[in-house]
Amino acid sequence: MRILGISGSQRHEYVSGTRALVAAVLENTELDYELVSLRGQNISGCTACLRCTGDNVCKVEDDMTSLREAVAGAEAYVVGAPNHFSGCNAQTRAFLERWFQFRHREGDLLWGKPGVAVGVGGLDGGPPARDIEGFFLFNLIEPVASLTATGAAPCYFCGFGETCGIGIPRMRHGDDVKIGAEIIPKVSEQPETMRAAAQAGKRLGQCLRDGWNRKEAALRAQDRLMDWMAGK
Ligand SMILES: Cc1cc2nc3c(=O)[nH]c(=O)nc-3n(C[C@H](O)[C@H](O)[C@H](O)COP(=O)(O)O)c2cc1C
Numbered sequence: 001m002r003i004l005g006i007s008g009s010q011r012h013e014y015v016s017g018t019r020a021l022v023a024a025v026l027e028n029t030e031l032d033y034e035l036v037s038l039r040g041q042n043i044s045g046c047t048a049c050l051r052c053t054g055d056n057v058c059k060v061e062d063d064m065t066s067l068r069e070a071v072a073g074a075e076a077y078v079v080g081a082p083n084h085f086s087g088c089n090a091q092t093r094a095f096l097e098r099w100f101q102f103r104h105r106e107g108d109l110l111w112g113k114p115g116v117a118v119g120v121g122g123l124d125g126g127p128p129a130r131d132i133e134g135f136f137l138f139n140l141i142e143p144v145a146s147l148t149a150t151g152a153a154p155c156y157f158c159g160f161g162e163t164c165g166i167g168i169p170r171m172r173h174g175d176d177v178k179i180g181a182e183i184i185p186k187v188s189e190q191p192e193t194m195r196a197a198a199q200a201g202k203r204l205g206q207c208l209r210d211g212w213n214r215k216e217a218a219l220r221a222q223d224r225l226m227d228w229m230a231g232k
Contacts, residue, residue, distance in 0.1 A: 002033065003032070004078070029202070030202075083124060083126075114142050114143075122155070143221075156179055
């Protein structure tokens with residue numbers, strides 16, 4: 001496996017826009033990849049116990065333990081998360097916090113690898129995509145593409161979507177909304193989104209085929225991190 005794809009959504013494969021978009025990016029790389037879904041996995045956030053500082057191996061035992069090698073061994077990452085209250089959902093956040101284990105004493109396992117950030121929201125996929133980009137930069141992973149899409153908000157399925165004043169169906173379609181399959185956003189049926197996913201995948205594949213220089217990429221990521229922290 002050369003590229004590790006992560007879908008942070010807790011929803012079923014058939015409804016998750018995040019999973020569909022991460023999969024589309026990976027398929028277009030034309031390289032060997034693995035797609036890991038965090039759905040149903042038992043992964044806590046970093047507990048800040050610092051037991052990883054000596055050897056850069058996290059000692060918290062849960063489902064992250066078996067994912068460590070895949071993260072460490074991948075040459076590139078495609079990480080996607082749903083928007084939950086204007087940011088990454090908790091599951092993706094917990095998973096990414098655990099990458100703290102790789103960075104002690106200038107641990108360079110992640111430095112300079114390329115990454116693609118994917119965010120999907122019922123209204124806006126931007127916040128999780130930006131969270132993931134920021135996370136990449138903090139770990140000197142260079143974001144080479146960022147994608148956002150509109151997914152199927154739970155309010156289309158909750159049973160109250162036509163009447164609830166704060167639900168996404170009425171926000172998107174107005175007060176007289178009638179919920180049917182034709183108005184429920186499906187990432188895989190959005191041509192522009194799928195074109196952007198194909199472009200991002202091809203770009204990532206090309207980066208690795210062209211002989212990616214991790215040292216140069218780490219320096220570029222460091223520059224971008226400084227700008228990002230300065231709010232530029
Ligand atoms: C707890 C929760 C909070 C959410 N908050 C937002 C939000 O702040 N903005 C938004 O655009 N969508 C929000 N959504 C909608 C999801 O982002 C949307 O359903 C998206 O399709 C999820 O991606 P997935 O299908 O891959 O899980 C929220 C959904 C849940 C369950």
